[in-house]
Amino acid sequence: MRRAASHGDSGQALAEIAIALPLLLLMLIGIWEFARAYQIQQVVVNAAREGARTVVLPGAADADSATKIVNNYLAGGHVSGASVNITSSTGVEEPGAAMTVSVTVPYSFQLIGPIIRLATGNDGGPGDITLRSDATMRHE
Numbered sequence: 001m002r003r004a005a006s007h008g009d010s011g012q013a014l015a016e017i018a019i020a021l022p023l024l025l026l027m028l029i030g031i032w033e034f035a036r037a038y039q040i041q042q043v044v045v046n047a048a049r050e051g052a053r054t055v056v057l058p059g060a061a062d063a064d065s066a067t068k069i070v071n072n073y074l075a076g077g078h079v080s081g082a083s084v085n086i087t088s089s090t091g092v093e094e095p096g097a098a099m100t101v102s103v104t105v106p107y108s109f110q111l112i113g114p115i116i117r118l119a120t121g122n123d124g125g126p127g128d129i130t131l132r133s134d135a136t137m138r139h140e
Helices: 009-056 063-076 112-120
Strands: 083-088 098-108 128-138
Touching: 009 063, 009 083, 009 098, 009 112, 009 128, 063 083, 063 098
Parallel strands: none
Antiparallel strands: 083 098, 098 128
């Protein structure tokens, strides 16, 4: 029994890889990018919580000290460019008054962002997001 010669199988495999590999790489890069953004978001949430905890303790430091603590926490997570806003519900720091610490950080996707900007022709659009967290605690 003779076997039929197979022609063109290697070309078919090459074409399949040429189609599938870029899609697989784009998917892996997207997973990595969104995981990094989620990690930064968690750092922002914890920084806001630390700032709120600091500002409501008895004999607590002032808003400048809380801002410094928030910035130090963010620096530990390699996050820069944050905006910190501390507000009081009553305007005075008395027991039971709620203090809110808001932390906002601009975030640019490093690998997907330029690809999105190139595809959309937009300089500061879909490749950039703002990560934000608010933490509210009451004075003790």
